[in-house]
Amino acid sequence: MSLYVEVIKNGNGKGEPEHFTINMGPHHPSTHGVLRLVLELDGETIVKCDPRIGYLHRGVEKLAEHLNYNQTIVLSDRLDYIASAANNIAFCLAFEKLLGITPPRRARLIRTIVNEMARISSHLLWLATHALDIGAMTVFLYCFRDREWLLSIFEKVCGARLTHSYVRVGGVRLDFTQEIIDELRRFTEEFPQRILDYETLIDVNRIWLKRTRDVAVVDAETAINLGLTGPVLRGSGVPYDVRKFRPYDAYDEVEFEVPVGERGDTYDRYKVRMKELRQSNWIIKQCLDKLKEVEGEPVLAEEAPDLLLPSRVREPEPKPHPKKGFVFTGKELPVVPPGEAFASIESPKGELAVYVVSDGGPNPWRLRIRTPSFVHISAIPELAKGHMIADLVAIIGTLDVVLGDCDR
């Protein structure tokens, strides 16, 4: 392993073991981005681990205070860029709560589909990189093949592969065409077989089992205390899923199960995610069936503020603001009523929560984003203690962190 080794000897010269301080990252392929870990080692065993983040800090929360509500959706794409549709939904749900808008049913169904597509593509990327980190090259190639399929569907839906900005306040930007629906149907038919293929490759693979069984075990109580959410928490046996506990969009009208693990180790978390892939596939199938019921209905709420619909003709602004580039149609009424709203969704990585405070102006007063990766990275020191360096790679992989999501 090509670690940049910074040798500082902490040995006290009395025959006690010498501790080495080693710097892992920020330019290390297994840290999934620019995560830097300052490790204190006793031989190869980790004694202390101190994650240093902020290399990808773009100040999204500060920037959002200087942009209007709709423009912040573009920022949300850049948080968790693997599953940007999920971020869009979290932002929009919070703004909709502020505005008191409910999107039409067709839009809610489409959002649910898009969210699950994002989950599948995120889990596929996770499986690919996690397997690659641990040493299974083949899985990587298969997963990327299938992820590519999903991304091409995304491209047909909204024109972008990664940064969608597809979901809007009050609905979605464009309706699904018949071509997309047919393509998605083909995908949902074929995908379960693909999941089986991956599982045959690694489920009972001896190397995979050795590398994942009993690595980074967390019990339920500790997991909640550490703030872990999503598949990581469910791997420890807690059936907490925001889609079930506080349903949003169309999740209250679809059926699905929440898979949980037993032991709370890396292997269980892998199993949970594999089961989730099947559930997501099932949810998409149900939603596609339900889409027929609302054929031809609008995908953007009527009462959505005018600035959210770029195609509509805008009235000329009587008093243009010299500094703000974007002007609101006419009235001086507040676009968004003052107040605060909190919305959280089950993003592929865990619970993504948005807390927005409004003062009635065009920009959010405060936009707080609680991202799963941030919390998961903060749990690394706890999980890595007593493990070998090589296991640390497995731990980072199993937590499924994206540094754009963490640093914001």
Added chain:
Amino acid sequence: MGLLEIAMDLLAELREKFPKVVLEVLEKDALTIVCRREGSLELISYLKEKGFKHLIDLCGVDYQGYKSEKKPERFEVVYHLYNLDEKKLIRVKVLIPENDAWQYSVTGLWKTANWFERECYDMLGIVFKGHPDLRRLLMPEDWEGYPLRKDYPLFLTEENEWKGYKEFLASVRGAK
């Protein structure tokens, strides 16, 4: 049924136990408890005992220049707690004065609060008393000022630029 009615018992209990701490109870998108700093830690640990075991979020808000409502203090630290058994969400707001910006740390209750509080300190300059390791998290260690405060500009002028960046520029120019 409103949120207040659902949580009637809990609110009555809180009012009785912490008469001086709870200032206001609001029914917004979630049940909101506004409370004083003194005694807030006891209130939160009581809530944790009551089943609000999942600390979803901890963040600070700067209300300097907030127009639509008169705020008694400049800062607020906002906790979002979730009860996994009863599926209830509660928001606790603690008022923090400007000149004396500190709050009790909840790291003793939740390990996850460690980084949340570090970030809050980094961004808003609110000191958390009792925090084991209060360092800057996202910004460089020698950064001056607190970026998410309302009086902090979006773009810095060249003179106020970060020292590390100026040194870097000087070193690059020196090398040429």
